[in-house]
Amino acid sequence: MKIHEYQSKRIFAKYGVPIPxxxxxxxxxxxxxxxxxxxxxxxxxxxxxxxxxxxxxxxxxxxxxxxxxxxxxxxxxxxxxxxxxxxxxxxxATNIKSEIYLGITNDRARRMPVMMVSAEGGVEIEEVARKTPEKIIKAHIHPLLGLQGYQIRDIAASIELPRKHWKEFGVIASGLWQAYNESDATLAEINPLVITDEDTLLAVDGKMLIDDSAIFRHPDIAEMRDIDVEAEAETIAREHDLSYIKLDGEIGCMVNGAGLAMTTMDIVKLFGGSPANFLDIGGGADAEKVGAAFRIILSDPNVKVVLINIFGGITRCDEVAKGVLEAIDEVKPDVPMVVRLVGTNAEEGRKMIAEADMITAETLADAAKKAVAASREA
Incomplete structure (x- = not known):
């Protein structure tokens, strides 16, 4: 989840980072x-x-x-x-003598946060990383030990920060780490952190990305969400506790379980199709939730066919079938649907689907082939 500059800087200020x-x-x-x-x-x-x-x-x-x-x-x-x-x-307004980039993000390869600092602040850090990577100083942060004092001093020395600013820089770096860590952020960035004409450090711009999976722990941050930047379908999905990401393909996918959803998308691609979305209805999805997922998929005008792949463990297949039929009755789609139901109450679910004259499949490969064929015909 992205939050605005003013919101990010206010969070930074709570941890002692000076802002204008x-x-x-x-x-x-x-x-x-x-x-x-x-x-x-x-x-x-x-x-x-x-x-x-x-x-x-x-x-x-x-x-x-x-x-x-x-x-x-x-x-x-x-x-x-x-x-x-x-x-x-x-x-x-601030009179600026020099600018510094200071940020923290996740290093997935090292499985720990990393602080990145550069004396080339005020410009796109991606360009600095591409053209002059040696100008970016990195310090990996142990998640249990946190940012250490020696790391801050090493960074300050590496970017040739005047020693008179080291103490103040230490407060800012520590504050940024606390803001990042305690907010469950995936990015906390000050660009630029400036040295003013008054010889003080000031965070004149700020940016934060918060881990969506941790938002439930931060109701105050959740209230900062700006739905203007989200597709309407993603907003509706969040309200119904669905994991949804819009893509550019033509085969709408509704699956229970993130792993199965990724597999379904891969199989669709294997047989020459292109998924229109990632959508995980989760375990224990009832008819109302399934119906909401179905309506979200059909709201995408690029969708030519819907592939429903349900493995019924916690989720009952007859509940899924009921949700699909309710959504069809409400939305009245004009695209074909391919349905694969396996697991708890699968026979009951398949019977309901068959009576509704939808395309059924026994295996995932068979379902993907039928979905790709139907999208081409459409």
Whole structure:
């Protein structure tokens, strides 16, 4: 789950990371009032969950409350990479001497978090990693021991940070690690962390990604979710506790179990098809949940056929069949459906499906072949 810059920085601030004075505005008048309170010279920053805001005209420097109001009026409602700007962050302007990149993410190969730091802050870190990887200093963090003092000192020395800033940098690095760890984040990033003309360190931009699987532990962060960046189907899926990811194919897949869902997608590809989604209805799915999953799949106009692959252990096959039939009665789809039911109450489920004149299959390979053939005919 992505959260906005202002939300990320407020989380950082709770852990001692210094951020600029500022507030969020939803109207030009709000921007003017905030700028006046901050002394007049401010940065107006669009709050959308995409990169390239500055290049798109979504970041402006205002030298007075009147300018802040004018720029906010221009930015609010702007379309940036398909997203509408509904809020702007008004931050006190900062005089910058130099910029640093500071971030923490997961290193899957090493199975632990890694802190990455570069003196090349303020630019896309991906470009730095591609062109000059030696400029990125990495320190892996043991998940039980946490970020150690010697690691922070090594990093500071490696980026040639003036020694007078080491103590302050240590507070910021430790605070970022705490924010990352205690928020169950997969990314916590300050870009840039700046050295100001007053010789202080300041996090003028921030970004966080939170592990969706851990959101239940953080109701305060869950409330920060911006549904504007999500496909409507993904929002509905979350409300029904379904795991759904939209893809670009034409065969809609409804499966119970993440592993079986991945296998189903692989088999579809093996026989020349292309999955339209990943959708795991989970164990114990009742008719209502299955019906919701079915409606989500059919809301995708690219779907030419639906492949339902259910292994009934906890999930009963007759409940799945009931949900499918209820959804068909409501949605009235005009695409063929291939159904494979195996396991608990499979015979009852197959009987219900057969009476509804849908395509049935005994094996996953057979189901995938029939789904691919039906999509080509469609």
């Amino acid at each position: 004075n500022g507030n969020v505005a939803i109207t030009p008048k709000d921007a003017r009032d905030i700028a006046k309170d901050l002394g007049g010279r401010v940065i107006i920053k669009s709050q959308v969950l995409v990169g390239g805001r500055g290049k798109a005209g979504g970041v402006k420097l205002a030298n007075s409350p009147e300018e802040a109001e004018k720029y906010a009026a221009a930015i609010l409602g702007m379309d940036i990479k398909g997203l509408t700007v509904r809020k702007v962050l008004i931050d006190e």
